[in-house]
Amino acid sequence: MYSEKVMDHFMNPRNVGEIEDADGVGQVGNAKCGDIMKMYLKIENDIIVEAKFKTFGCGAAVATSSMSTELVVGKTVDEALKITNKAVAEALDGLPPAKMHCSNLAEEAIRAAIEDYKRKNGLLSECEMAGSCGRRCDDIHHDHNDNDEEDED
């Protein structure tokens, strides 16, 4: 059901781990809904120079985490904020429809890590201070999960 690229990123995830002196750390999702992603960013002169992740989740969640760390490195903070879950999914040659919600985590995690970086560096705008970035699990999941096929036995 997964593309070869997804399986590659799942089997050989890039950039797994933590960055000790990260400039921004973001964690999204929760154990209740089955996927959690934590992203660590190292940022120098507004450019993301290193990204690492830890993920609790399915194959799609791990693969999107891995792919998004690859996508953000070398980008400016603003460019990184423009990465959408759709772009991450496309970079993986697509995800099964039922798995699109798992890919939302990646976009959210990038945002959360950058928000953390901005907060630490006094770069947050007022609107961002209001915390609109912290979308919860339900919001992330419900908009994409219109697929209710169930395999069972």
Add this chain to the structure above:
Amino acid sequence: MGEKLIYLDHSATTYTKPEVVEAMLPYFTQNYGNASSIYSIGRESKKAIEEAREKVAASIGAQAKEIFFTGSGTEADNWAIKGVAYANKAKGNHIITTNFEHHAVLHTCQYLENDGFEVTYLPVDENGLITPQQVAEAIKPNTILITIMFANNEIGTIQPIAEIGKIAREKGIYFHTDAVQAIGNVQVNVKDMNIDLLSLSGHKFYGPKGAGALYVRKGVKLISYMHGGAQERGRRASTENVPSIVGLGKAIELATANIDEYNKKLIALRDRTIDEVMKKIPFVKLNGHREHRLPGNANFSFQFIEGESLLLLLDMKGIAASSGSACTSGSLDPSHVLLAIGLPHEIAHGSLRLTFGEENTQEDVDKLLEALPTIVERLREMSPLYESVKRGNQNV
């Protein structure tokens, strides 16, 4: 990969035994006659169906005329529950079941709730058991049906079916059991256990898929479910699927002939798996009752990891298994069975079901025990939930 597949998902389905396929084959190309026809190949089909009916009946202690062939276990469940409900509406509208039935039962009950019936979903305990007392206490003057699964498909728990049957019979309430997972694994006798209706499905005991049966005790009031021709004595219309019926008969005969020996073999595989996994891997929980469980079922929850990832990595090692995590079900919630035994979502997501069968060996268990701890550790190393545990804080 070239390596032998280690199939540990027999509760999902089994392969069809070659003897069963062989028994079925003539009914495709040679004896293809319609069983309702008068000429010889039609009569051959009729005879084969009746022989299969005898075999199914004998294997559960029923009479042949109490067996009706269906297109699946799901159909048998639907027919039993809706059939009793609509035929006995004048008597009452209350049904008793449990909160961890297979969806073939659960969704049928929910459907009936939308049609004016009242359903009590008895909560199972942390091991997945209900007590006969719970059933007795739930009975009301308008109760017309008790439907409780014999053995659970995910965690393998076996219910006290004979005791429940006794209560139901004393109260004059029909008792249906979904025995899809039990047949071929556990001794079942509908007379001794006071069972009025029982569902079974061929593909769980080395028979063909799409072949099931419903046992209906003589005298039980049940509406016909499929309207049309006069097949199955007018109770289930549609030209009989002769090859599948023959295969079902052959499979149940084989599966129940050596059941004690088969059980012994499965229990040895299961028990070693359970003991070793619990010993080798930290932060693990066995789901389901340690003793009252299917001989071939082991179900674990591994903390801090997610089931689908586990299945993908096991698959890479040539091991086929299943999980009740949300990401494997395609819904947002982990399996209702794991939630029913009180597992928090995060623990339910990390579940792994291993179900052993005829072709499995202790070498398969060796390979599993070699692969599993490494895979679990690998996923935990990747898990943000495990970090805090390693740092000594276990409150995650």
